[in-house]
Amino acid sequence: MTTGNDTARTTVLVVTWRGAEHITACLDAVAAQTRVHRILVVDNASDDGTADLLAAHPSRPRVARLGSNAGYAGGLAAALPGVDTEFVAWLNDDAVPRPDWLALLEDALDAEPDAAAAGALLESAGGEPISVGVGLTADGHGADLTEPAGVFGFCGGAALLRTAELAAAGGVPARFFCYYEDTDTSWRLRLRGRRVLAVPEARVVHRHGASTRPGSRQFHRWNERNRLYMLLRCAPAGVAVRELARFAVLTAVLPFRRDLPAAWNFRIGLRLRVLAEVLARLVPLARERRAVTGLATVTRTDVWRWANSAS
Known part of the structure; x- marks a missing residue:
C-alpha cells in the first residue's frame, strides 16, 4: 500500500x-x-x-x-x-x-x-x-x-x-x-x-531481541532500572517504596548467599549500578510522578488493584 x-x-x-x-x-x-x-x-x-x-x-x-x-x-x-x-x-x-x-x-x-x-x-x-x-x-x-x-x-x-x-x-x-x-x-x-x-x-x-540480546548485562540493567523508574512514576507510593527497598535489601544480602543464579541481575556490580542510577534520579522522578498525577483521572491504587485482580 x-x-x-x-x-x-x-x-x-x-x-x-x-x-x-x-x-x-x-x-x-x-x-x-x-x-x-x-x-x-x-x-x-x-x-x-x-x-x-x-x-x-x-x-x-x-x-x-x-x-x-x-x-x-x-x-x-x-x-x-x-x-x-x-x-x-x-x-x-x-x-x-x-x-x-x-x-x-x-x-x-x-x-x-x-x-x-x-x-x-x-x-x-x-x-x-x-x-x-x-x-x-x-x-x-x-x-x-x-x-x-x-x-x-x-x-x-x-x-x-x-x-x-x-x-x-x-x-x-x-x-x-x-x-x-x-x-x-x-x-x-x-x-x-x-x-x-x-x-x-x-x-x-x-525476531525477539535481535538488537538487544536478551540475557545480556545491558538487558538486565535496563530491565531492573526501568521497572523501578516505572514504579516510582506510576505505582502507589507504598508499592514503589517497598519494591525499591526490596531491591536494595536483596542487593545487600547477595554476597552472603550461595548457589546464586548465573543471570546478570543477580550480580552485585550490576545491581549497585542500577541502584546508583535510580537514586541519582529520585528528584527528577518525583517531579515526573507529580506530572503523572496531574494528568490522571483514576487513582494509582484503583489501577494497581485492577491489575492485580486481573492477573
Whole structure:
C-alpha cells in the first residue's frame, strides 16, 4: 500500500539501530498493509549500512536520522512531535506484520472508543506465541502474556495508539532507552481511565531481541532500572517504596548467599549500578510522578488493584 497518502489515519513508527539484517523484511511487510498509512523510520545513528537500505527501499519511507543511539524509547519520543495522524503505531525493526495487522488494530480501536491502545500478537518464526500484551505481577514486574485475559498493557513491539491520548498521558519516557517504556505508557493511559486492548487476530512475526540480546548485562540493567523508574512514576507510593527497598535489601544480602543464579541481575556490580542510577534520579522522578498525577483521572491504587485482580 502506498505510504504518505493524505487519507492515512496511522503513522507507523519504526525505530532501528544497526538493523541491516532485518529492516528490509520489516519495511516490505509495512508496505504490504491493506490499510493506507504513513511510515516514519527513526535511525538511531546506525553504522552498518542501514541508511543505504532505507534510502533504496521502494516504499520510500520518511527517515529521521538521530545523531546518536537514543534507544527504542528515545527514538519514539524524538519522532512523536512529527506525527499528525489520528493513530501512531509502534513497530520494532525486527517485526514482520501480516498484511491485515494495521487494519485489525485500527478497527479494534474504532469499535472501542474508550480504549487508547491496542496490541498485536507477536509470534516466533515458528508460530509460537511470544506476547499478546503485558500483565503486572504482584511485585510490579511486567510479564508477557500469550492470552488476552488479564492484559494490563500492550507490548511495544507492535501496537497502535491514539496519538492524542498518548500525548495527553505524557508521551514516551525517553530516558528509559529500552524496555518498560510500553508498560509505563500503558499504566499512564490507564491512570487516565483509558483501556488497553489485546487483538490476537493482528499477528506479527518477531525476531525477539535481535538488537538487544536478551540475557545480556545491558538487558538486565535496563530491565531492573526501568521497572523501578516505572514504579516510582506510576505505582502507589507504598508499592514503589517497598519494591525499591526490596531491591536494595536483596542487593545487600547477595554476597552472603550461595548457589546464586548465573543471570546478570543477580550480580552485585550490576545491581549497585542500577541502584546508583535510580537514586541519582529520585528528584527528577518525583517531579515526573507529580506530572503523572496531574494528568490522571483514576487513582494509582484503583489501577494497581485492577491489575492485580486481573492477573
